[in-house]
Amino acid sequence: MxxxxxxxxxxxxxxxxxxxxxxxxxxxxxxxxxxxxxxxxxxxxxxxxxxxxxxxxxxxxxSRDDLLTRLIIDAYDALGDAAETAEAEVRRTDLRGRWMAIAHGARDWALAHPQEWSLIYGSPVPGYVAPADTIGPASRTTTLLITILADLQAQGGVSDPQKVGRLVRAAMTPIRAAVPEQVPDDLIVRGLMAWTELIGTISLEINGQFHNVIDDMSEYFDHVMNRIAGVLELG
Amino acid sequence: MxxxxxxxxxxxxxxxxxxxxxxxxxxxxxxxxxxxxxxxxxxxxxxxxxxxxxxxxxxxxxSRDDLLTRLIIDAYDALGDAAETAEAEVRRTDLRGRWMAIAHGARDWALAHPQEWSLIYGSPVPGYVAPADTIGPASRTTTLLITILADLQAQGGVSDPQKVGRLVRAAMTPIRAAVPEQVPDDLIVRGLMAWTELIGTISLEINGQFHNVIDDMSEYFDHVMNRIAGVLELG
DNA sequence: ATTTGTCAAGAGCAGTGCTCACAAACATGG
DNA sequence: CCATGTTTGTGAGCACTGCTCTTGACAAAT
CATH class of the missing domain: 1.10.10 (Arc Repressor Mutant, subunit A)
Structure with missing residues (x-):
């Protein structure tokens, strides 16, 4: 080179x-x-x-799909950027702060670019298959979360690690390969659930599913993400 | 009449x-x-x-949108049917069983009708606004969950009800109107989070977001929904 | 039996993704 | 500097879409 x-x-x-x-x-x-x-x-x-x-x-x-693919990649990258820069402003030891920064960073970006959010986390266009080029940028945000899990484990982990059944453990084989060995199965499950709650809450808000349910979504979002931080025992 | x-x-x-x-x-x-x-x-x-x-x-x-609206209403109704019939086969006192029946009923229906699921929980078509006709069928599934919360509260509720901040409480005004008074704010939040995790997990699975993450989604889904039941202390 | 309302049909408009033959603009080797 | 070969923009055209409007046929109500 x-x-x-x-x-x-x-x-x-x-x-x-x-x-x-x-x-x-x-x-x-x-x-x-x-x-x-x-x-x-x-x-x-x-x-x-x-x-x-x-x-x-x-x-x-x-083709039009190739243009869309490019937009999808850009969207993943922009979301990754938003989450990374938000997280970078927090002390590395402040795990809760890092989680909250990522969560709010992702939500803020989603609210500013709802269509691009829907492009990556909304319903996929039928007949359209995401090319391999998208998996790199797509994993940027999740990598941040995995790092938090690893850091959490390094400083003692969770207080009451639940036992995970054999079949569930087997089902988690792919994600296991992307997470440091020290992180126990229980923590991976909590991380996946936290990730799902994060993406889910933002998506439901963007799709208007919280209409006539929650008035002030900012307040609710912050509260919920803090609860998740509690489940993860991020201090 | x-x-x-x-x-x-x-x-x-x-x-x-x-x-x-x-x-x-x-x-x-x-x-x-x-x-x-x-x-x-x-x-x-x-x-x-x-x-x-x-x-x-x-x-x-x-118009085409009117046809789509009809399909959306039908989808909400079909999902409501699936959840209701699944829940009806469980003892009323078995709150955990009822929750799991609804969760699995919803997922099974979603896997059988992914496009219809995306129609109601996927990204909305821009310019298209859901008519008022959809809110009735849409609330059928959530009503089931609210009933479980009410039944749970009736038999003692949750052991450590967390205090919910003033602003968050205010943000919850709309949903408060749809939930029996006895159900405390804390339980409503847990219910909303459970609902979000349910919809989120199914949507992410349908959108292929669990590829290279989880192999056996049935196993993972059951595990996660059982954990949620634990958070709700459904016994 | 005649009016009234409903209906399927067909032509047509404006828009879409995409292909192809052609011509102009360009980069590069001799 | 010129000729060659590649790359780019053009415009016509195909098959498709949602949607509108007129026309003629039919059934129902009067």
């Missing part, structure tokens, strides 16, 4: 123009996504906004 | 034919929904399957 620049550094004017236009396409597509949602994302409309003909866009994205 | 028949009983042959055809449209629409998802639901394709011209369908449903 003698070159530290990105894999495809724009050398010629053409390559630079291509990179530029690709960015513009993605940007206006994201604008349309925010306005009309994934279902209303039209390649032709994007082309119109950019003053080009619709077929020209196909030189940059072979 | 001298007549127990539905509000618009088909009297003439025309009315009967209309009711029949409406049912056929909804049925084939539901078939298409299951196959291609909400985004792929095409009024023209439904009409083709029924051997009629597309414009004729508009005599029965003024």
């Amino acid at each position: 003698t070159d530290a620049s990105p894999p495809t550094a724009p050398r010629t004017a053409r390559e630079r123009a291509r990179a530029e236009l690709t960015r513009e396409i993605v940007d206006t597509a994201r604008t349309h996504l925010a306005a009309d949602g994934a279902a209303g994302l039209s390649l032709r409309a994007v082309a119109r906004d950019l003053g080009m003909v619709s077929s020209a866009v196909y030189r940059y994205f072979p | 001298t007549d127990a028949s539905p509000p618009t009983a088909p009297r003439t042959a025309r009315e009967r034919a209309r009711a029949e055809l409406t049912r056929e449209i909804v049925d084939t629409a539901r078939t298409h929904l299951a196959a291609d998802g909400a985004a792929g639901l095409s009024l023209r394709a439904v009409a083709r399957d029924l051997g009629m011209v597309s414009s004729a369908v508009y005599r029965y449903f003024p």
Whole structure:
């Protein structure tokens, strides 16, 4: 590796123009996504906004789904960024603070970009299968949570680790590979449940399922996430 | 009430034919929904399957959204049915059993009808606002859970009711109106969190978010729902 | 028997994703 | 500097969508 620049550094004017236009396409597509949602994302409309003909866009994205995939990856990355920067501002020893920062960071980002949130945690478009490129950015947020679990275990873990049945333990084989060995099964389950509650609460709020249920979602969210922190015994 | 028949009983042959055809449209629409998802639901394709011209369908449903609304209502009702019948087979005093029956009933229905599940708990179509007709069927499942909370409270409630802050209590005003007075705030919060974990776990499973995380989702789901029952102290 | 209301049909409009042949713009080897 | 080969934008076109409107046929009520 003698070159530290990105894999495809724009050398010629053409390559630079291509990179530029690709960015513009993605940007206006994201604008349309925010306005009309994934279902209303039209390649032709994007082309119109950019003053080009619709077929020209196909030189940059072979299909609408590929454009959507790009938006999904970007969304995962933006969410990961939001969670990471929020968590970075908290003392490493303050596990509860780190959890709360991630939770609030994720929610704030979701409220600011509801359509992009729905893109990654909402119902998948049928016939559309998430390409392998998405799993990297997708795991950024969960990695943060796993690190908290590991740090928690390093400082003594949970007080009453529940025993996990044999079959459940077997079912957890895949996630086991992504979590440090020292973290016991019980803690992984609590972590998964916390993650589910986090994603679930945000999704239900975004989908309006809390209408006529909770008035002040910020207050409720903070309360619930603090309770979760209690279940995880984050101090 | 001298007549127990539905509000618009088909009297003439025309009315009967209309009711029949409406049912056929909804049925084939539901078939298409299951196959291609909400985004792929095409009024023209439904009409083709029924051997009629597309414009004729508009005599029965003024727009595609109205057809979707009907499917949403039906989905809520079907889910409510599944949960209710599952819960009805358990002793009323067995609160844990009732909770587990509802949870498994909901999951089983969701796995059998993933597209319909996504229709009600997935990302909403932008520009589409759920009409008031949907709130009735929508609350059937939650009513079951509220009843369990009330029954739990009637037989002593939870052992260590946590105090809920003033602001959180205020935020819960709407849901308070739907829950018996005796049920304390703490129990309502636990119920909401349980509901969120239930919907969240099922949604994440349906959306494939547990891939490379959990192998045997049935096993994991049962374990988690039992833990939730423990949090609720359902015995 | 005639009016009234309902219905399916078909044409048509505006929009979509996507393909293809063609021509202009460009990068690069001789 | 010029010729070659690649890349890009163009515009026409196909098959599809939701939806509207007019037209002609039929049933129900009067």
